[in-house]
Amino acid sequence: MSGYLASLEAESIEILREAVALAEKPVMMYSIGKDSSVMLHLARKAFWPAAPPFPLLHVDTTWKFREMIEFRNRIARECGMKLLVHTNHKRKAEGVNPFTYDSDTYTGLMKTEALKQALDEGGFDLIIGGARRDEEKSRAKERIFSFRSPGHRWDPKLQRPELWNIYNARIHPGESIRVFPLSNWTEADIWQYIAAENIEIVKLYFAAMRPVVRRSNQWIMVDDERMPLNLGETPEMKMVRFRTLGCYPLTAAMESTATTIAEIVEETQTARTSERQGRLIDHDQAASMEKKKVEGYF
Amino acid sequence: MGDVLRFITCGSVDDGKSTLIGRLLWESKQVFEDHLSALERDSTRYGTQGDAIDFALLVDGLQSEREQSITIDVAYRFFATPRRRFIVADTPGHEQYTRNMATGASTSELAVLVVNAGKGLQVQTHRHARIVSLLGIRHLAMAINKMDLVDWDQEVFDRIVEEFRPVVRELGFQSFQPIPVSALNGDNITESSAAAPWYKGPTLLNYLEEVDATTDVPDLKFRMAVQLVNRPTHDFRGYCGRIASGQVKAGDRVRVVPGGQETKIRSIVAWQSELPSASAGESVTLCLADEVDVSRGSVLSTAGDPVDLSDQFEARVICLSGHHLVAGRSYLMNLHTAQAVATITAIKHRVDARTGSHEAARALEMNDIGVVNVSTDRAVPFEPYERCRRLGSFILVDRITNETVGAGMVDFSLRRAANIHWQHVDINKQARAEQKLQKPVCLWFTGLSASGKSTIANLLEKRVFAAGKHTYMLDGDNVRHGLNRDLGFTEADRTENIRRVTEVARLMVDAGLVTIVSFISPYRAERELARSRFEAGEFIEVFVDTPLEICEQRDPKGLYAKARRGDLKNFTGIDSDYEPPVSPEVHLRTASEPVEQCVDRILQMLEQAGKREEKAQ
Numbered sequence: 001m002s003g004y005l006a007s008l009e010a011e012s013i014e015i016l017r018e019a020v021a022l023a024e025k026p027v028m029m030y031s032i033g034k035d036s037s038v039m040l041h042l043a044r045k046a047f048w049p050a051a052p053p054f055p056l057l058h059v060d061t062t063w064k065f066r067e068m069i070e071f072r073n074r075i076a077r078e079c080g081m082k083l084l085v086h087t088n089h090k091r092k093a094e095g096v097n098p099f100t101y102d103s104d105t106y107t108g109l110m111k112t113e114a115l116k117q118a119l120d121e122g123g124f125d126l127i128i129g130g131a132r133r134d135e136e137k138s139r140a141k142e143r144i145f146s147f148r149s150p151g152h153r154w155d156p157k158l159q160r161p162e163l164w165n166i167y168n169a170r171i172h173p174g175e176s177i178r179v180f181p182l183s184n185w186t187e188a189d190i191w192q193y194i195a196a197e198n199i200e201i202v203k204l205y206f207a208a209m210r211p212v213v214r215r216s217n218q219w220i221m222v223d224d225e226r227m228p229l230n231l232g233e234t235p236e237m238k239m240v241r242f243r244t245l246g247c248y249p250l251t252a253a254m255e256s257t258a259t260t261i262a263e264i265v266e267e268t269q270t271a272r273t274s275e276r277q278g279r280l281i282d283h284d285q286a287a288s289m290e291k292k293k294v295e296g297y298f
Numbered sequence: 299m300g301d302v303l304r305f306i307t308c309g310s311v312d313d314g315k316s317t318l319i320g321r322l323l324w325e326s327k328q329v330f331e332d333h334l335s336a337l338e339r340d341s342t343r344y345g346t347q348g349d350a351i352d353f354a355l356l357v358d359g360l361q362s363e364r365e366q367s368i369t370i371d372v373a374y375r376f377f378a379t380p381r382r383r384f385i386v387a388d389t390p391g392h393e394q395y396t397r398n399m400a401t402g403a404s405t406s407e408l409a410v411l412v413v414n415a416g417k418g419l420q421v422q423t424h425r426h427a428r429i430v431s432l433l434g435i436r437h438l439a440m441a442i443n444k445m446d447l448v449d450w451d452q453e454v455f456d457r458i459v460e461e462f463r464p465v466v467r468e469l470g471f472q473s474f475q476p477i478p479v480s481a482l483n484g485d486n487i488t489e490s491s492a493a494a495p496w497y498k499g500p501t502l503l504n505y506l507e508e509v510d511a512t513t514d515v516p517d518l519k520f521r522m523a524v525q526l527v528n529r530p531t532h533d534f535r536g537y538c539g540r541i542a543s544g545q546v547k548a549g550d551r552v553r554v555v556p557g558g559q560e561t562k563i564r565s566i567v568a569w570q571s572e573l574p575s576a577s578a579g580e581s582v583t584l585c586l587a588d589e590v591d592v593s594r595g596s597v598l599s600t601a602g603d604p605v606d607l608s609d610q611f612e613a614r615v616i617c618l619s620g621h622h623l624v625a626g627r628s629y630l631m632n633l634h635t636a637q638a639v640a641t642i643t644a645i646k647h648r649v650d651a652r653t654g655s656h657e658a659a660r661a662l663e664m665n666d667i668g669v670v671n672v673s674t675d676r677a678v679p680f681e682p683y684e685r686c687r688r689l690g691s692f693i694l695v696d697r698i699t700n701e702t703v704g705a706g707m708v709d710f711s712l713r714r715a716a717n718i719h720w721q722h723v724d725i726n727k728q729a730r731a732e733q734k735l736q737k738p739v740c741l742w743f744t745g746l747s748a749s750g751k752s753t754i755a756n757l758l759e760k761r762v763f764a765a766g767k768h769t770y771m772l773d774g775d776n777v778r779h780g781l782n783r784d785l786g787f788t789e790a791d792r793t794e795n796i797r798r799v800t801e802v803a804r805l806m807v808d809a810g811l812v813t814i815v816s817f818i819s820p821y822r823a824e825r826e827l828a829r830s831r832f833e834a835g836e837f838i839e840v841f842v843d844t845p846l847e848i849c850e851q852r853d854p855k856g857l858y859a860k861a862r863r864g865d866l867k868n869f870t871g872i873d874s875d876y877e878p879p880v881s882p883e884v885h886l887r888t889a890s891e892p893v894e895q896c897v898d899r900i901l902q903m904l905e906q907a908g909k910r911e912e913k914a915q
Contacts, residue, residue: 002301003301003302004301004302004383006580007302007579009581010540010579010580010581011581013540013581014525014539014540014581017525017526017538017539017581018525018635020526021525021526021594021635044569045568045569046538046581047528047538048567048568048569048570048583049528049530049534049536049567050528050530051530133374133375133376134375134376137373140373140374140375141371141372141373141374156371157371159371160701160702161397161398161400161401161618161693161702161705162401162702163400163401163404163405163691163693163705164404164405164687164688164691165405165540165688166632166633166634166691166692166693168632168693168695168700168702170630170695170700171700172700183374184374184376184385186376188378
């Protein structure tokens with residue numbers, strides 16, 4: 001491992017240990033993606049030979065790729081960690097779905113609202129998440145220990161100064177702290193670390209022949225029979241992979257022939273678009289991520 | 299030379315810092331196409347550069363600041379060249395956001411100070427240079443920006459550099475590199491500018507790629523602050539932490555501070571394996587040969603050259619919050635992984651951020667830098683900040699709001715801490731109390747002026763005295779005529795007023811007396827500090843809760859009328875806050891409870907507390 005990756009790893013492990021030392025009831029968000037896989041690996045290293053002393057929480061919209069769910073269940077078993085899965089059943093029963101609802105409303109209800117429900121039910125005072133500062137402009141200003149007022153709101157003007165490696169996790173009841181151990185990692189670092197540590201990730205990240213349809217200039221994978229096809233639309237088989245994973249109807253695939261980690265690293269280094277380009281939800285409005293964050297989105 | 303450089307950009311507002319970083323990201327090809335198209339959209343909407351691309355929009359992330367065209371928080375940016383990786387903290391120039399600058403500087407090795415060639419050195423330029431120096435940065439680049447607006451005039455450049463050189467010397471920077479640039483046009487960022495043939499130095503990016511940003515400090519031996527004890531099973535006990543300095547091998551002798559016990563490193567545990575050795579910067583788990591007393595906040599260090607331990611420090615402190623840092627007030631102190639209750643015992647002076655001169659001060663206001671004495675409620679292991687950032691830096695947290703209100707750097711331990719020993723005495727508090735057949739307590743009355751504190755306290759004292767107990771009353775007015783005649787009514791003076799009264803009350807309780815304190819004492823923090831000076835059960839907070847309207851109607855001394863007219867400043871309830879107790883031992887509502895009934899309730903409460911104590915014994 002290069003010196004730079006080793007120092008990123010040491011910093012993340014230090015952050016995870018501080019999180020556990022300072023919290024009453026911590027939880028780790030687990031989204032099944034590559035960043036979650038790296039974060040989970042770091043947590044296992046941080047507390048070895050013990051298992052990480054917190055549960056994993058997955059907010060399941062029920063529209064994730066099938067492969068993701070199989071992967072999630074297997075990994076949690078292998079780590080010996082408790083896996084909590086939360087779905088916003090009320091909204092699901094009301095028929096909220098990613099096709100007939102606009103992506104803003106759908107995400108607000110099935111992800112943000114669902115997340116707040118899960119956190120309130122669990123009574124967690126500290127939530128570890130895999131967000132990185134290089135992902136998006138408003139995230140570049142995020143603290144490593146990020147203070148949330150009651151209702152999980154993020155006020156960019158009320159953030160605590162964060163100096164050195166000293167974190168202030170003191171809160172009143174109802175408030176919470178979100179901790180981002182991957183703050184200083186970039187997408188390229190994540191891939192290089194996955195390669196160096198041989199971390200298992202969902203196969204969707206590797207190129208394969210998959211059934212896709214073309215919508216708004218993006219390739220959308222037809223993952224199951226729930227996907228309604230437009231008139232004259234027939235899925236075609238394309239060599240594609242995903243740079244980022246989410247709900248399949250909202251996550252665009254990219255044409256690629258990268259079938260190994262080395263090829264992915266190579267592709268990432270020459271990429272001309274950011275990874276969030278494949279996330280349909282970010283394009284809704286100019287400062288959409290900032291707005292979602294204020295409301296409590298991860 | 300490290301393969302990563304962490305640096306901070308700073309300077310006065312409108313000097314073009316964000317544009318400079320946007321340009322660095324752009325030139326090092328870190329800007330993705332979708333970011334660029336968003337940038338082009340935003341440029342015409344918010345941009346200040348007409349139809350040309352406004353690079354500042356790349357880094358000014360938050361919507362509100364895009365609309366105001368200023369940077370209001372620290373943004374972290376990442377870019378790389380084939381030679382080096384960079385982590386940039388882009389920090390704001392507005393004075394009220396100086397705390398964010400200190401945040402960015404705390405994890406940086408180098409600073410790029412941006413100066414507007416057209417405006418020259420500003421107050422903020424000096425302030426920021428001083429803050430980065432204070433935070434231990436020893437390498438400074440000065441990007442003299444907007445050179446295009448002064449026609450690339452070498453005289454302008456030289457004048458700024460010469461004016462700044464004395465500051466570089468005074469602040470102890472090891473290296474200083476001035477570079478003339480135009481962030482807007484990209485001159486001397488990655489490519490040498492044809493516009494300035496007189497400049498022979500490196501471009502900004504060349505400089506950043508090549509500079510050796512290590513600091514000349516003597517190497518410290520092994521030290522590691524323990525973050526947590528990992529004890530999954532009864533036969534494994536590992537101490538987790540990140541090594542602050544030096545190197546450690548299995549078999550090395552180490553000492554635990556505090557405690558002083560010595561033992562050997564049995565093993566260095568890593569993921570699914572063991573390491574023969576580990577060094578500064580690594581996160582490890584250490585197993586020790588013997589059972590010793592180690593917990594979070596302990597420091598493991600080389601046995602022959604252990605870390606220092608003290609409960610009295612001189613430190614440089616930056617005030618980060620709108621609540622002033624006041625001498626006599628106590629805070630939670632997080633110093634590496636140790637936590638203590640810290641009291642600022644003296645503000646020695648405030649440092650003028652522009653000139654560096656020392657000024658007398660009773661309180662530090664937001665963005666003030668001061669040299670203070672700090673005393674902690676327990677001895678904590680530390681290294682001077684100059685020798686080790688990790689073991690010499692701390693934050694101060696408000697005990698009630700939980701805000702981070704201060705950041706500090708330990709300069710040295712005040713040796714007298716080691717030399718002050720409590721006089722050993724045989725006649726102690728217990729002996730004095732037993733002689734008087736009473737349990738000494740401090741009854742602390744708090745409430746607005748004219749709320750009825752003194753009336754209730756007077757009647758209470760009479761009743762307690764009549765029962766044959768020894769009492770003493772400290773009242774706001776009579777103490778202010780004597781002991782505290784030098785104090786006024788500012789926040790700092792009120793704090794000192796209460797501190798002195800607390801100490802007097804403590805001596806009275808130590809003398810075995812039932813001590814009644816009747817002070818407005820408007821701030822929760824001071825009352826909590828007072829409470830912390832007494833043993834459990836000794837301090838009884840009595841909240842005399844009378845609505846402001848009623849107090850104002852009573853107004854026996856005509857003070858409210860005066861305050862309303864503006865003849866009396868800082869009057870509690872009018873133009874100075876009263877923070878009601880959260881959970882007082884006794885809560886009296888005088889609007890609905892007559893004085894006698896109030897006193898009865900306090901006496902009952904004292905009696906019950908006395909009975910509980912007898913049972914416990």
